[in-house]
Amino acid sequence: MxxxxxxxxxxxxxxxxxxxxxxxxxxxxxxxxxxxxxxxxxxxxxxxxxxxxxxxxxxxxxxxxxxxxxxxxxxxxxxxxxxxxxxxxxxxxxxxxxxxxxxxxxxxxxxxxxxxxxxxxxxxxxxxxxxxxxxxxxxxxxxxxxxxxxxxxxxxxxxxxxxxxxxxxxxxxxxxxxxxxxxxxxxxxxxxxxxxxxxxxxxxxxxxxxxxxPIQITATGAGLTKISIQTANGSLLANGHPLPAVAQQTTRDSYAIYYSSDIGRTVNALLEAVNAAADPLIDLRVERPSLEDRFLELTDARSGNGR
Amino acid sequence: MTAFATHFGYEFRTGIRNRGLLLLNYLFPLAFYLMLGFVMTAINPLFRDALLPAMVIFAIYTAAILGLPDPLVQAREAGIFRSYHINGVPRANLLLIPALTTALHLVIVAVIIAVTAPLLFDAPTPVNWLNFVLVFAATLLACAGLGVLIGVVSPNSRSTILFSQLLFLPSMLIGGLMLPYSMLPPIARMAAQLLPSTHAMNAFKGLAMGQTADFSPWGSLLVLLSGGLLAFALATLLFRWDSHHSQRRLPAAAALLALAPYVIGLLVFGR
Missing domain, CATH: 3.40.50.300 (P-loop containing nucleotide triphosphate hydrolases)
Structure with missing residues (x-):
């Protein structure tokens, strides 16, 4: 500096x-x-x-x-x-x-x-x-x-x-x-x-x-990264694939959505699953926790301490 | 152009542009002057002798006592003074410039009254114009000082109206404008001596209009000048840039010290 x-x-x-x-x-x-x-x-x-x-x-x-x-x-x-x-x-x-x-x-x-x-x-x-x-x-x-x-x-x-x-x-x-x-x-x-x-x-x-x-601050939080994936045949929507480091999963519209604590492992596993199903990939989005998520996390922690 | 001149120019334009200030600086005093000129001189021809000084004093009161304080209160409460503070506007300018621009508006109004009163109402003109200007300036200083002081100590617009009216209404009733000082009962005379209008009217009569003063006209002039200077000094001391977290150097009640010259005047010149 x-x-x-x-x-x-x-x-x-x-x-x-x-x-x-x-x-x-x-x-x-x-x-x-x-x-x-x-x-x-x-x-x-x-x-x-x-x-x-x-x-x-x-x-x-x-x-x-x-x-x-x-x-x-x-x-x-x-x-x-x-x-x-x-x-x-x-x-x-x-x-x-x-x-x-x-x-x-x-x-x-x-x-x-x-x-x-x-x-x-x-x-x-x-x-x-x-x-x-x-x-x-x-x-x-x-x-x-x-x-x-x-x-x-x-x-x-x-x-x-x-x-x-x-x-x-x-x-x-x-x-x-x-x-x-x-x-x-x-x-x-x-x-x-x-x-x-x-x-x-x-x-x-x-x-x-x-x-x-902002990146340093969001990285230090316990927030999970949101991974949204859309494929042509929707092979990921049908069954709940057991994926590494995924804390929670859901579907919305034609997307399968995963909340992961380790993006690399989860994305690799997802791509392997899609390839194995011969299901063409249409869209893949990775959204790291925002500053707002981290801010709310800190606010909640502070309020909790105060009780 | 210097910052002071730029600021002065803006404030002067505001005195005309702002409807409330336009009303108090020009419309109200001139309309009241015309109404009184036509009505009072018809009812009581002797009122002609007092018309010119009385209406000039009335104009000073409306602009300085009613018009000056509230913009100061609003500027403090709306954070305008904070904005000025950050940008280096001295506190003296914030008190002095509105007073000076009001003075300029009042010079215009006084000239209009002085020119038209003899023509329209056959009112006598001053026998000593220099003294007329001197008393005018002293009255303006006294009233502008009190107006600024009210603006500095008043916590909000509602209180400003109350404080201004506490000075304005008694001045209209017993301050020598409508009713001569000599006709007041003794107790009312004592109260009247605490008002700038009484001293202004007395000084105008004795020093400028060639009439008999009710008490020492030079004493009245001294009371007005010292009262004005003291009021400005107190306003500077009591000034706050904003009403949150800032302390005054003196309690707001110290503003009452501005009455000291009038009390001394009562003790020395009153009868």
Whole structure:
């Protein structure tokens, strides 16, 4: 890993009697998309807010591009861009005005091209309350990146958006990553995290329960791999072939479906069975456990421990 | 263009674009002025003497006391201040710029009233225009300070209306706009001295309109100026970027200290 652009060490934050974050540590490399996942109240937003300089940690060390967010806010705001969970704009402001205003405070020229890029060309003079939720979210993103920040914090950036808008935002995020921007992505959307994030940390009750690439995290779970197979004569549908490492099997439509703890052995055995029956193979699908499956597994385990 | 100027330009346009603010900045005070001008001067010709200062004070009250606070409350509650905070907008700008743009709207309204009142209602013009501007500015400072302070301490829109009306209604009733201070019973005079409108009307009469002031007009001017400055200072101290997890440097009740100059004024100049 390159030298970290974000460093979090033994970070703790309490609100009265509630421990929101309980001694977490992680690093984020430059140009990385880092996902923060967790159920409501896990500590994601508190972590983001402390990194953004909105709140002061009770203990621990936070650094963003070498800057202490608590004590050097002026330096911090030039290197970070933030898209808040709620868009937080005055109702009557237009995208053009918002772009001029925010860029003026950052001391950079307005980036009206970003509004066009994000599909707001026809809405540049519409008031904020006249924009759809997706347009408001896109405006917030345009404002967050207008001063070319080195680190971009996105809090639920695609929540409530339609598929097309979501795809556009993901494309922009990839482009920013390609330009070297580090992105911290807090989301409830496991599919989004799995698709976009280089690494993710799953937070629960203020602690990191696992951290790594989506593949590493899913691989460490006890989840079974789903194997779906369709043949021309349906030879696998008729009888329950005893197959190695299969914990459960079923049929759906014209597919035989197996849940395996050892993909290699099960797939080999399946292909042998199909060949032996001289039944032409039409379709074979292998679906590894998703990040969502692993997340639910961790959540369940945590709840179980708590009982 | 500087960030301050860009922000000022946006806020000024909002004062016209936003229907609620347009109503409070222009439509309500001007409509009330025309109505009172036609009705009151017909009923009581002596009201002509008070028409110009009274209507200017009324306009300042509607824009500053009724119009200024709620957008501040809404901006804090909707996370707009958080968004500004992250992007480096200073807290002073968030209090000062709305007050200054409101002042600019009020200058326009005051000019309209000052130009039309003599023509439409035969109202007397100020004998000292410089002092008129001075008292206008002091009244504006006092009311804008209180408006901003209400916006900072008020927890929600409902409370904002209550706090604003606590200041607005007594000012309309006993603040010298409709009923002369000299006609009030002694106890009401004491209460009236706690209101910016009483001091504004007194200063306008004594310093700008060539009329006899009810008590020290320079004292009233001093009360207005110090009250305005104190209210802005308290608003800055009590300001919060958001209402979740953030502590004030002083309890909200400290806002009542803004009344101190009026209480001192009552003790020193009241009679």
């Amino acid at each position: 390159n030298a970290s652009i974000i460093t979090v060490r033994d970070f703790r934050k309490r609100y009265g009697g509630l421990t929101a974050v309980d001694g977490i540590s992680f690093d984020v490399a430059p140009g990385e998309i880092f996902g923060l996942l967790g159920p409501n109240g896990a500590g994601k937003t508190t972590t983001l807010e402390c990194l953004e300089g909105l709140r002061a940690p009770d203990a621990g060390t936070l650094r963003v591009a070498g800057i202490d967010p608590t004590h050097d806010r002026r330096a911090l705001r030039s290197v970070i861009g933030v898209q808040l969970q709620s868009s937080g704009m005055p109702e009557s402001i237009t995208p053009d005005e918002a772009m001029r205003l925010f860029c003026a405070y950052h001391g950079v020229a307005p980036r009206h091209d970003l509004l066009d890029r994000l599909g707001l060309a026809g809405k540049r003079r519409a008031q904020f309350h006249e924009l759809s939720a997706g347009q408001q979210r896109r405006l917030a993103l345009a404002l967050a990146v207008a001063h070319s920040p080195r680190v971009l914090f996105l809090d639920e950036p695609t929540a409530g958006l339609d598929v097309q808008t979501r795809v556009e935002l993901h494309a922009l995020m990839r482009e920013l990553k390609g330009d070297g921007t580090t992105i911290i992505l807090a989301t409830h959307d496991m599919a989004e995290a799995e698709e976009m994030a280089d690494r993710v940390a799953i937070l629960m009750q203020g602690r990191i329960v696992t951290i790594g690439t």
